[in-house]
Amino acid sequence: xxxxxxxxxxxxxxxxxxxxxxxxxxxxxxxxxxxxxxxxxxxxxxxxxxxxxxxxxxxxxxxxxxxxxxxxxxxxxxxxxxxxxxxxxxxxxxxxxxxxxxxxxxxxxxxxxxxxxxxxxxxxxxxxxxxxxxxxxxxxxxxxxxxxxxxxxxxxxxxxxxxxxxxxxxxxxxxxxxxxxxxxxxxxxxxxxxxxxxxxxxxxxxxxxxxxxxxxxxxxxxxxxxxxxxxxxxxxxxxxxxxxxxxxxxxxxxxxxxxxxxxxxxxxxxxxxxxxxxxxxxxxxxxxxxxxxxxxxxxxxxxxxxxxxxxxxxxxxxxxxxxxxxxxxxxxxxxxxxxxxxxxxxxxxxxxxxxxxxxxxxxxxxxxxxxxxxxxxxxxxxxxxxxxxxxxxxxxxxxxxxxxxxxxxxxxxxxxxxxxxxxxxxxxxxxxxxxxxxxxxxxxxxxxxxxxxxxxxxxxxxxxxxxxxxxxxxx
Numbered sequence: 351x352x353x354x355x356x357x358x359x360x361x362x363x364x365x366x367x368x369x370x371x372x373x374x375x376x377x378x379x380x381x382x383x384x385x386x387x388x389x390x391x392x393x394x395x396x397x398x399x400x401x402x403x404x405x406x407x408x409x410x411x412x413x414x415x416x417x418x419x420x421x422x423x424x425x426x427x428x429x430x431x432x433x434x435x436x437x438x439x440x441x442x443x444x445x446x447x448x449x450x451x452x453x454x455x456x457x458x459x460x461x462x463x464x465x466x467x468x469x470x471x472x473x474x475x476x477x478x479x480x481x482x483x484x485x486x487x488x489x490x491x492x493x494x495x496x497x498x499x500x501x502x503x504x505x506x507x508x509x510x511x512x513x514x515x516x517x518x519x520x521x522x523x524x525x526x527x528x529x530x531x532x533x534x535x536x537x538x539x540x541x542x543x544x545x546x547x548x549x550x551x552x553x554x555x556x557x558x559x560x561x562x563x564x565x566x567x568x569x570x571x572x573x574x575x576x577x578x579x580x581x582x583x584x585x586x587x588x589x590x591x592x593x594x595x596x597x598x599x600x601x602x603x604x605x606x607x608x609x610x611x612x613x614x615x616x617x618x619x620x621x622x623x624x625x626x627x628x629x630x631x632x633x634x635x636x637x638x639x640x641x642x643x644x645x646x647x648x649x650x651x652x653x654x655x656x657x658x659x660x661x662x663x664x665x666x667x668x669x670x671x672x673x674x675x676x677x678x679x680x681x682x683x684x685x686x687x688x689x690x691x692x693x694x695x696x697x698x699x700x701x702x703x704x705x706x707x708x709x710x711x712x713x714x715x716x717x718x719x720x721x722x723x724x725x726x727x728x729x730x731x732x733x734x735x736x737x738x739x740x741x742x743x744x745x746x747x748x749x750x751x752x753x754x755x756x757x758x759x760x761x762x763x764x765x766x767x768x769x770x771x772x773x774x775x776x777x778x779x780x781x782x783x784x785x786x787x788x789x790x791x792x793x794x795x796x797x798x799x800x801x802x803x804x805x806x807x808x809x810x811x812x813x814x815x816x817x818x819x820x821x822x823x824x825x
Contacts, residue, residue, distance in 0.1 A: 352377070354440055355414035358456075359388050370456075373406055396422075399429050412456060413439040413463075423463050424716075427723050434726065439463055461657050462650055464720050465681050465712060476696035480561065480603075481506035487559035488513055489544055489592065490566030492520025494652035495607055497527075498688040499563050504528050510536040512557045514566070516543045544588035547595070554599040562596050563695070564589065565607045567623065574619035575742040578797045582789035585622035586629065586782065593633040593641065603640045605695045606630045610647040610680060610708075610748040613755075617743025621801040625782065627703065628804070632778065634701035642698035644691050645768075646706035647680025647748055660718050664725050668733040670718045673740045677715070678747040680708035693762045703768040704760060705750045778807060 355375055362370045374393040375382075385392045393402045403411070413426060427437060438456050486503050490496035491513035497520070500513055511533070515521040518541055525539045538557060542549040544566045567585050568574055574581040589606065596604045608627055611620035627643050634641035650657055656679075663670045687706060694704040719729040727733045740746075750766075751757055757766045781804055788796040 352415070356387055358412070358414050358440060359390055363388055370410075373408060374402070376402060396426065396429070399426065400432070403430060403433050403435065408435060411435055411437045413437065413459070415439075420464050423459065424720060427459070427464070427720055431723055431728065436726070437724070459724050461717070461721055461724070462683060464717070464724075465650060465683075477692045478506055480692070480696040481508050483507065483509050485510045485558060485560045486512070487554075487557065487562045489515075489562070489564050490607075491515040492517050492524055493565060494649065494684055495688060495691075496563075496565040497524045498684045499565060499691070500524055500528060502685070502688050502692060503563075504531060504533050504537075507533075508535045510538060510557060510559075512538045512540060512553065512559055514540045514542055514544070514553060516541065516566075544592060545583050547591045550591055550595050551598075554595045554601070558599060559596075560602045561695070562592070562601050562604045563607065563691070564592055564604060567607070567626075569609070569619060571611065571617045571619045571743045572741045574622070575617060578618040578622075578794050578801070579789040579792050581618050581622040582625075582785055582797055582801070585619070586625045587786045587789070589626040590629045590633075590782070590786075593630060597633065597637050597639045601639050603695065603698070604630070604642070605691070605698065606641070606643045607691065608643050608645040608703075610645060610750050611745075612645065613749040613752045615801075615805055616745045618798065618801060619743065621805050624805045625785070625801065628778065629782065631701055631703075637700070640698065640700040642695070642700065643703040644694045644698075644706065645703065645750060646682060646687050646690075647708045647750070649682050649684045649687050652684065656714060657717075657721070660721050661725075664722055664727070664733055669736040670722065670733060671736050671738050672714050672718060673738055673744060674746060675715050675737055676713070676746050677740075677744075678711035678713050680711050680748055680750070682706065682708055690762075690765055694760070694765050697761050697765075703755075703770070705757060705766045705768055707764040707766055708750065711747055778804075781807070 486508045492515040612624040615621040722729045755770045760767045785800040
């Protein structure tokens with residue numbers, strides 16, 4: 351019975367052709383019970399919801415809460431599990447006030463409504479200053495994170511945006527999308543592999559990017575367990591080649607997109623990303639280019655993520671497969687994650703690692719049950735949930751910092767800075783080169799052993815900048 355509810359009921363009543371006839375409000379404020387808003391009664395609070403629904407038998411439930419807390423949304427969905435009633439919601443209240451949204455745009459609830467958070471109110475000036483009028487490059491530009499980086503960067507008026515991607519279809523898709531927006535700056539689509547030093551150097555020499563976001567990576571945990579050499583080639587060697595080329599061609603700033611799976615890694619993928627972090631930290635030591643790292647957890651809607659798999663399994667009638675009943679993961683919407691990456695980049699100090707505040711970890715079994723409910727089924731009755739056991743490299747829960755790290759505040763809300771007691775040991779560079787050689791030789795067992803050794807490497811003092819970082823961009 352707040353502003354959004356009042357607005358939508360007013361619209362329903364003023365539109366004689368509307369299919370909606372409001373019969374009552376529910377509001378957590380007990381003092382509103384008994385009120386009438388545009389003639390529609392407030393029937394009770396959220397805890398009364400099952401009894402109210404039983405009594406009034408509505409055809410639909412409409413969540414008219416602007417930027418609703420996902421915990422509230424989940425509680426409503428679960429409270430109404432016994433009732434076969436669709437639950438719908440509204441777009442953002444700001445759109446309603448601007449007159450952009452009508453009753454006809456009421457939509458079904460989605461998993462994003464269950465997990466998303468209120469928009470972050472951040473000052474855009476630092477990001478505009480970082481990007482506006484600058485030459486920017488995104489690697490992995492066709493991926494979930496890379497393409498959203500391109501979208502948000504394009505809106506900030508860069509002088510040029512260089513999109514680097516190995517998969518031509520993905521690159522074509524984001525290119526067509528951005529070409530339709532008629533950007534003020536130049537838009538360049540470059541097909542190439544991050545592990546191809548010749549192509550990488552050619553692109554950087556041609557376009558001279560000032561700011562580089564490195565999102566290209568192999569990220570699929572079970573697949574990288576089966577293909578450890580490819581994980582090292584792409585995630586370790588590719589990062590090293592990019593870091594060296596960026597410095598060689600005068601980039602001002604490089605931001606590595608990393609993952610929570612790099613913390614206490616239990617998988618080949620996580621270990622390869624942890625070594626990629628080491629590469630960036632090593633390159634930052636004494637460089638005129640600023641190198642930094644941004645870590646975050648899972649994003650909703652990314653390629654290969656759990657949500658589309660659950661949805662497809664529900665569509666087929668189940669079962670929904672989960673590895674373990676206690677499996678938990680951090681989740682964030684892609685646009686929010688990228689927004690925070692850009693803000694972290696704007697404040698980043700060279701060599702620093704930043705972590706996006708991901709909220710609470712979500713149990714995958716709870717997410718699966720909520721998705722089943724949203725699809726109009728009853729969990730464990732209509733759609734069965736099956737636990738299939740942990741896969742190689744998987745952990746029950748993820749961490750954003752390791753035992754040698756501590757989190758502290760940054761200058762931006764929802765972005766934390768990592769303080770680490772970890773120091774690079776002598777011989778690090780030689781070990782990384784040896785790891786790359788093992789990957790090139792296809793020696794999977796040696797790669798696994800070397801990754802384990804590297805991620806456990808710790809010494810008391812940081813070494814001087816050694817031959818690893820001094821090598822030419824093409825080595």
